[in-house]
Amino acid sequence: MSFEKIHQFNFPTTIRFGANVVKELPAYLKANNLKAPLIVTDPNVAQLPFFKEIVADLRKNNISVEVFSDIHKNPVKSDVYKGVDLWDATNRDSVVGIGGGAGLDVARAILLRINHREDLFKYDDLIGGDIYVTNDVPHFITIPTTSGTGSEVGRSAIIADDETHQKKILFSPKLLAQTVFADPVLTMNIPAPITAATGMDALTHNMEAFLAKNYHPICDGIALQGMKLIHESLETATNKPDLESRSKMLLGSIMGAIAFQKGLGVVHSLAHPLSSLLDTHHGLANAVNIPYGMEFNIAGFEDKFRTIARTLELEKDNGEAVVQYLFDLNSKINIPHHLRDIGVKMEHVETLADLAFADFAHPNNPKPVSREDFKQLYLKAL
Structure with missing residues (x-):
């Protein structure tokens, strides 16, 4: 094209x-x-x-x-x-x-x-x-x-x-x-850190929309294609941008936003309090949290993760491979793996857990998320 x-x-x-x-x-x-x-x-x-x-x-x-x-x-x-x-x-x-x-x-x-x-x-x-x-x-x-x-x-x-x-x-x-x-x-001249963070935000939208518990096969199809476009382009768009990679990223972002009318999930509820409490960039908050949130969702939804893994053309078609892919992608675009690297401290965890549990996104997560779950996820990501 x-x-x-x-x-x-x-x-x-x-x-x-x-x-x-x-x-x-x-x-x-x-x-x-x-x-x-x-x-x-x-x-x-x-x-x-x-x-x-x-x-x-x-x-x-x-x-x-x-x-x-x-x-x-x-x-x-x-x-x-x-x-x-x-x-x-x-x-x-x-x-x-x-x-x-x-x-x-x-x-x-x-x-x-x-x-x-x-x-x-x-x-x-x-x-x-x-x-x-x-x-x-x-x-x-x-x-x-x-x-x-x-x-x-x-x-x-x-x-x-x-x-x-x-x-x-x-x-x-x-x-x-x-x-x-x-x-x-x-979008061509956006600095690499912003391209990386916003790109992971778009990937999170597509991935969470696909997993969200509501029935919406139209959104599911859009979300999978959005993931594919971002998979093909985010690393290039961040590190060596050209018109093709920037075009695919913009389309993948649009598709994620169309798809998430189906709902979002645990990752967004982990991310939102970081922005409101610590003024963390929303995309960066999603980027650091997405591997942990996806790992939480695997059990009981192995079929969905198999579909995601195949869409991302991973060698193994399981949830663990998807989580490893997300950590590896973050490394390639210079996003840290831990919340402590973006200013989160142990004393923030209880307040973050309260805010995350009160957040509007996780009721559409494929499985319920308790306040204790949020606390443990923050501790694991810390």
């Missing part, structure tokens, strides 16, 4: 995929009579040459641009409120989210709040708040800059409470982007 060519997929969002497809953005906005987008991104992306080029290209086409980038690495409610204040003050007509998970989460939460002005966490999906998402939302476009979260094709945003750091999920099919411009060229 040529990665120079632009392709279009619909799942159900329209995805424009291919090298330099982002150059279609000005014409797309004009065709939809949109003249004043609020561009939401994170402070790092806002400084990058490609981002400045996107903004300059829009202005050259007489499109009024406001940029909001005052957000935290792990977004909090006040970030969203500040973004909506800018929307109100500058008379915008659409939202364009550009970035990785943080930028796209804040963009989606701003999108929700524009026409839903009660407390943001009233809309928390974990307490049934999605039923209050009743009004229309503005036109929404997403442009991913990493191959990790797959937030560009999502319909939810994870935002933490400023004080308690507890993560809430804002969810509604209304929050799907109308169009995604997935341009692998934008």
Whole structure:
């Protein structure tokens, strides 16, 4: 397949995929009579040459641009409120989210709040708040800059409470982007450590979605192909990136996010507290924890692990081979094998276990996970 060519997929969002497809953005906005987008991104992306080029290209086409980038690495409610204040003050007509998970989460939460002005966490999906998402939302476009979260094709945003750091999920099919411009060229210059961490995040999404206990054979098929693409490309994309490896990683990331509507599991519940308590990068938290979480899941699900092992073309088709593969892959892309290497200390374990047990992801794990299980997993990974 040529990665120079632009392709279009619909799942159900329209995805424009291919090298330099982002150059279609000005014409797309004009065709939809949109003249004043609020561009939401994170402070790092806002400084990058490609981002400045996107903004300059829009202005050259007489499109009024406001940029909001005052957000935290792990977004909090006040970030969203500040973004909506800018929307109100500058008379915008659409939202364009550009970035990785943080930028796209804040963009989606701003999108929700524009026409839903009660407390943001009233809309928390974990307490049934999605039923209050009743009004229309503005036109929404997403442009991913990493191959990790797959937030560009999502319909939810994870935002933490400023004080308690507890993560809430804002969810509604209304929050799907109308169009995604997935341009692998934008991911070409991401530093190797971020490529590695976000890539392992994407692999975790596919692997956990495939194992999740809900019945969804469509997601299972997508997850397996997503794993295959990441297996073929992550090491190259990290250590010696080219257009093919970056394209496969971006597709694998998108597929993981489509697949995990089926659910996630124990690895994400291990990872989320590291971000909220210690501000650990989400992808890195998943990367270090995934071998331990997968090992926990093997017993009783040997058939599923056999399928994963065959998809990854491993010599032995069993769960132990999958776990060893994950450790080996982490080594090849310079991700440590232990939590102590990313700032976790023994005194954090009890609090992490509490937060992990309270997390929303593990109820979809193929087997139940107790608080004691989480504690033992953290101790093993430490």
